[in-house]
Amino acid sequence: MKDAVILDSSGFYSGLAFSMKNFYTTKGVLKEISHIKLSKLALESLLEQGLIKVDEGKKEHFKKVIEVAKRSGDFKRLSKTDLSLLALALKLKDENFDSLIVSDDYSLCNVAKLLNLKVTTSVTRGITKVIRWIVYCKSCKKVFGEYDVKVCDVCGSPLARKPRGKLKKKAKVS
Numbered sequence: 001m002k003d004a005v006i007l008d009s010s011g012f013y014s015g016l017a018f019s020m021k022n023f024y025t026t027k028g029v030l031k032e033i034s035h036i037k038l039s040k041l042a043l044e045s046l047l048e049q050g051l052i053k054v055d056e057g058k059k060e061h062f063k064k065v066i067e068v069a070k071r072s073g074d075f076k077r078l079s080k081t082d083l084s085l086l087a088l089a090l091k092l093k094d095e096n097f098d099s100l101i102v103s104d105d106y107s108l109c110n111v112a113k114l115l116n117l118k119v120t121t122s123v124t125r126g127i128t129k130v131i132r133w134i135v136y137c138k139s140c141k142k143v144f145g146e147y148d149v150k151v152c153d154v155c156g157s158p159l160a161r162k163p164r165g166k167l168k169k170k171a172k173v174s
């Protein structure tokens with residue numbers, strides 16, 4: 001099985017992308033990092049040499065990612081770029097790559113784990129637990145099923161969220 005390491009923006013900010021290994025990323029990430037002027041030339045050269053491959057998941061991969069992210073309550077916290085990285089990892093896995101996502105985004109890591117994708121963080125400690133969120137009112141304790149509600153309809157207090165409970169534990173991927 002060939003390795004496919006997939007980088008989000010943090011992989012470019014931390015310099016990992018310039019370590020001359022083979023990486024994958026998506027168009028969305030390139031757009032996000034397009035303002036780093038200094039490394040623009042270096043980036044172009046990596047792309048030209050094929051050391052960074054830009055690819056996208058297919059429709060079916062996006063569908064699966066969105067479905068799982070909605071179920072876990074992470075969907076609202078994922079950007080289009082985050083979704084594209086997860087979809088790409090699924091696609092590469094389908095193509096028999098041993099795909100690993102490098103990302104510091106907590107929601108992205110959480111959904112990756114739910115999709116049985118390997119994930120590691122470039123700087124911070126890897127997450128070991130899969131979390132499902134619960135949205136609740138701090139004042140009257142009403143629990144909300146939807147994640148995009150911001151204010152309690154009973155007492156008007158702002159809502160908070162907390163983990164619903166541990167689902168499964170997985171060894172840290174590093």
Ligand SMILES: [Zn+2]
Nearest residue numbers: 137140152155
């Ligand atoms: Zn309330």
